[in-house]
Amino acid sequence: MSSRRRLTRQQSPPISLFSFLDILGGTLGILILIISVFFIQLQTGKQIVQMVAETSQIEKRLPRYIVCNGNGQVEIHDEGNSFKVNIGSPKISELLDRIRANNKREYLIIGVRPSGFQDFKVLRSRAESLGVTLGYEPIDFGWRIRAPGGKLL
């Protein structure tokens, strides 16, 4: 009986883990690829920028943001809401009017993309004619904007 059991143990087929090696090796490769892609994206012009109000020169005010993307398209970042509109949208007029009404507490920052020069000039003229206090900033083509409290566009 005992000699029979020993024989059975000795002859049981060995478990091969070789296929797991393949899977783990593949997973490793994919992970390395994903991490590399993340790092490359961070390095090459796809930066996320946050336009921060420079308040050293003035009393502390709340900034509102408009980014001129060109071809009449602008992004508005306002009180945590972010949306894309046309340069002629009434939402821009509403925003400018509100900033003017609260001129002592709010001001406008305009982000300018390389293709948005013309829209920027139009928008700046409108803001200046309303007496809105403003600052403006060149924003590279690939950069994504994150306004404080706003979602990423």
Place this chain on the structure above:
Amino acid sequence: MTRSKKRLRTLHTAGSVPVEHDGILDVLANLVGVLVLVGALTAVLAANSAMKIKTPLARDTKKDFVMLQVGKLGVWDLQAAQERMFSLEKDRVNGWKRCLSLVMYELIYCAESMQGWAASETVGQVKVVVSNEDTYITRTLTPTEGASNMDKDGSWIRMKIKEAADKNKALFVILEKEGFANFRIVRSIAAEHGLQLGWEPWNTGESIHFGVGGRNMNVQ
């Protein structure tokens, strides 16, 4: 084939020497775990990190400006050209004033000669044109300093900005759409010297006209 080699081959083919993968599996599994963690952290960092840009408000200044034009190729010194343009403009106005001080026939002759008055020069890398109809400056294709040298120690732009700061002047940049990266270099150097800076978007290579009806230069 020797006897011992024959025996070894027999052993291998019979599968009596099992290959252990446990150690390699442990190492690989650990590596995968670590990489998953690194990947997750990188993703979180990438999602949350944002480069902060401080944007000050536009405001007027009583300081004199040093003018530069910044494009993809580098930076152009507009200052010398601008000063030369003012000098030529002064000559033109003085010419007309001289005419007005003359008696009738001399005045007519003088005015006729002044009608065609025009001057065109190249100062450094900037073309200056002054005439009765128009007064403008235009950058040439070669910058005063190339983009590759701007960030180096002892570069022309560093010396120019330091000189402006020493003379308590402000800096004004005519910015072309391809020159954003170079503009950031200029602005960081200006910030190092505490220099006030203003900028204006400009169509690439377009002439800069001086006279009435334009915008006042301001700083941010």
